[in-house]
Every structure is written in structure tokens, then in C-alpha cells.
Amino acid sequence: xxxxxxxxxxxxxxxxxxxxxxxxxxxxxxxxxxxxxxxxxxxxxxxxxxxxxxxxxxxxxxxxxxxxxxxxxxxxxxxxxxxxxxxxxxxxxxxxxxxxxxxxxxxxxxxxxxxxxxxxxxxxxxxxxxxxxxxxxxxxxxxxxxxxxxxx
Amino acid sequence: xxxxxxxxxxxxxxxxxxxxxxxxxxxxxxxxxxxxxxxxxxxxxxxxxxxxxxxxxxxxxxxxxxxxxxxxxxxxxxxxxxxxxxxxxxxxxxxxxxxxxxxxxxxxxxxxxxxxxxxxxxxxxxxxxxxxxxxxxxxxxxxxxxxxxxxx
DNA sequence: TTGATATCATTTGCATGCGAATGAATTTTC
DNA sequence: GAAAATTCATTCGCATGCAAATGATATCAA
Numbered sequence: 001x002x003x004x005x006x007x008x009x010x011x012x013x014x015x016x017x018x019x020x021x022x023x024x025x026x027x028x029x030x031x032x033x034x035x036x037x038x039x040x041x042x043x044x045x046x047x048x049x050x051x052x053x054x055x056x057x058x059x060x061x062x063x064x065x066x067x068x069x070x071x072x073x074x075x076x077x078x079x080x081x082x083x084x085x086x087x088x089x090x091x092x093x094x095x096x097x098x099x100x101x102x103x104x105x106x107x108x109x110x111x112x113x114x115x116x117x118x119x120x121x122x123x124x125x126x127x128x129x130x131x132x133x134x135x136x137x138x139x140x141x142x143x144x145x146x147x148x149x150x151x152x
Numbered sequence: 153x154x155x156x157x158x159x160x161x162x163x164x165x166x167x168x169x170x171x172x173x174x175x176x177x178x179x180x181x182x183x184x185x186x187x188x189x190x191x192x193x194x195x196x197x198x199x200x201x202x203x204x205x206x207x208x209x210x211x212x213x214x215x216x217x218x219x220x221x222x223x224x225x226x227x228x229x230x231x232x233x234x235x236x237x238x239x240x241x242x243x244x245x246x247x248x249x250x251x252x253x254x255x256x257x258x259x260x261x262x263x264x265x266x267x268x269x270x271x272x273x274x275x276x277x278x279x280x281x282x283x284x285x286x287x288x289x290x291x292x293x294x295x296x297x298x299x300x301x302x303x304x
Numbered sequence: 305t306t307g308a309t310a311t312c313a314t315t316t317g318c319a320t321g322c323g324a325a326t327g328a329a330t331t332t333t334c
Numbered sequence: 335g336a337a338a339a340t341t342c343a344t345t346c347g348c349a350t351g352c353a354a355a356t357g358a359t360a361t362c363a364a
Contacts, residue, residue, distance in 0.1 A: 038321085038322090068313070078313065079313095082315090
């Protein structure tokens with residue numbers, strides 16, 4: 001093989017570099033990783049979805065807040081958070097009330113049952129986190145979480 | 153403060169270690185990272201969703217396949233892939249036909265328009281990947297993708 | 305004060321995403 | 335070769351997730 005051949009190969013490689021491998025795209029892998037987590041979550045906590053648990057956990061953390069504010073805290077837009085809260089309310093895990101001063105705001109808070117539920121589930125949630133990260137070594141976990149947070 | 157006090161504090165810290173910070177859980181950050189990517193995708197490619205693009209890109213890669221097989225390749229269950237393919241078909245980007253031998257299978261392939269669309273969008277998809285990873289340094293990107301893939 | 309803006313919440317429409325049930329066709333097994 | 339188990343696809347029901355439009359209330363500014 002001559003030098004010209006090598007050069008040609010390089011040029012060709014560069015031209016066909018447009019080759020697109022879906023399985024290597026962040027978006028695709030991110031979607032799969034998310035799917036896997038949801039699946040692990042469902043295996044441990046069957047009667048609550050991750051968004052529902054997020055809402056309860058956040059309410060447990062900050063106490064009563066407006067629906068909108070809660071949405072901001074758990075990264076959910078207004079339309080989505082409404083559906084989540086509606087379903088939690090239907091199950092008696094949260095209760096709603098109007099803000100005395102600002103009548104636009106809808107205050108959300110945990111019911112006694114809701115509080116009991118979160119407190120019961122938090123240990124399971126920690127197991128879920130562990131299992132999700134199980135493919136990584138402890139050192140890798142630290143690196144991964146740092147980079148993921150930086151990217152999110 | 154005495155030594156006993158310190159010891160007590162440690163024990164207490166251990167007991168109350170149940171403190172749960174939603175924003176530090178993989179699942180939550182993963183969901184946010186995914187949201188961010190979808191948003192970046194939408195900003196660049198407005199008239200196609202990431203799953204729709206994944207289907208087209210995969211068909212471009214492997215050629216004609218069954219709907220089910222395609223679902224496996226792009227990590228979508230049967231019910232979901234059907235909806236995606238239905239919408240692509242309605243837009244004339246893919247066409248369907250029955251497998252001659254195995255009459256259960258529904259073969260999916262790109263139309264001329266579909267092929268033109270994917271080829272036009274692939275460069276944009278690469279931009280999307282870049283932008284999604286933009287918060288990370290080149291070295292971090294390598295590490296991150298490796299760990300993310302290991303976890304997914 | 306009032307008129308323009310902004311904020312909070314709701315609703316509608318569309319697109320995933322998955323579990324479970326069903327039906328049709330194929331393969332395996334005995 | 336007939337019964338049992340699999341596989342492919344479809345359908346239904348439920349739960350996010352987001353854009354856009356709407357209405358009610360608050361806040362800001364002229």
C-alpha cells in the first residue's frame with residue numbers, strides 16, 4: 001500500500017464520517033437510562049409513579065406550597081403537575097386549599113396518610129437509587145452523578 | 153463540648169441519615185437531563201420528535217425490518233412503536249407491507265421522502281448531541297458517555 | 305386610579321411509554 | 335399431526351410531558 005492510498009483512505013474516512021450511530025447519541029442512551037430507572041422504580045414501588053413520589057417527597061421536604069411552586073421544585077410544568085396532584089388528591093395523599101391572600105394560588109399539602117406513605121417509601125427510594133447505580137463502581141458513581149448534574 | 157457530645161452527634165447523624173434529597177437522586181436528575189435533551193432537540197428539529205427521528209434513523213441504518221424488530225432496535229415496546237410508525241406513515245415517511253412468508257410480520261421501510269428527511273436531519277442531530285453535551289469538557293464527555301452507557 | 309403586564313391555574317390537543325388482554329400466525333413438542 | 339407454547343401485532347386504559355389558549359387575580363406604571 002502506498003502513501004497515496006493511506007491519504008486517500010483518510011480522506012474517505014473523513015467524508016463518510018457522516019455515519020450516524022443512534023446507539024451512541026446521548027439522547028438515545030439518556031432515554032434508555034431513564035427507562036431502566038423507571039422500570040426499577042416500578043419493581044420496588046408499584047402503586048406510585050416516580051413523578052408522584054417526587055411530589056410527595058418534595059412536599060414532605062418543604063411543607064405546604066402552591067401547585068405552581070411545587071412544579072418548579074420538581075421540574076414539572078403547570079399542566080403536568082396538575083394531573084399528578086389531581087391523582088394524589090383522589091387517593092387522599094394530598095389536600096388542597098386556596099391561599100388566603102393571593103386567591104390565584106392553590107396550596108398543596110400532605111395529608112396524614114400522605115406523610116405516612118412518603119416516610120414509608122423513602123427507604124425504598126434509596127434502594128432504588130442504589131440499584132439504578134449498581135452497574136457502576138463507587139468511584140464511578142461519584143463521577144457520574146457529578147457529570148450528570150452538570151449536564152442536566 | 154465533650155467527647156460524649158461528639159459521639160452522640162455522630163450517632164444522631166447516623167440515625168437521621170434517612171434525610172432524603174430528591175435533587176440528588178439519579179432518577180430525578182436523569183429525568184431532568186432527558187427533559188433538557190428533548191427541549192434542545194425540539195429547538196433544532198421542530199417537526200419530528202426524538203422517538204420519530206430514532207425510528208427513521210434506524211430504518212436508514214438497517215433498511216426494511218418488522219415493526220417489532222424495529223422496536224427492539226430503538227428500545228420501544230410494541231404498543232409505543234405502533235403509534236410512532238402510524239404517525240410516520242400518515243406523513244408519508246415510511247411505508248408498510250406484510251411479510252410474504254410470515255404473515256404476522258409487518259415490514260416497515262423508508263419512503264423516498266423519508267430517506268431524504270433522515271439524510272437532511274442527521275447533521276442537525278449531531279448538532280443536538282453536541283449542544284446537549286456542551287456543559288461538559290471534551291474529556292468529561294468521554295467519561296460521561298462511557299458511564300451512562302454502562303448504566304443504561 | 306386605571307391600563308398594561310405578569311402570574312397562577314385550567315383546559316385541550318397531541319405524543320410518548322407501559323401493562324395487560326386479545327387475536328392471528330408460527331414454532332415447538334410430544 | 336394435534337396440542338401447547340411463542341411470537342407479532344393491535345387495542346385499551348392510564349400516566350406523564352409539553353405547547354398553546356383562556357380566565358382569574360395581582361402587580362406595575364404612567
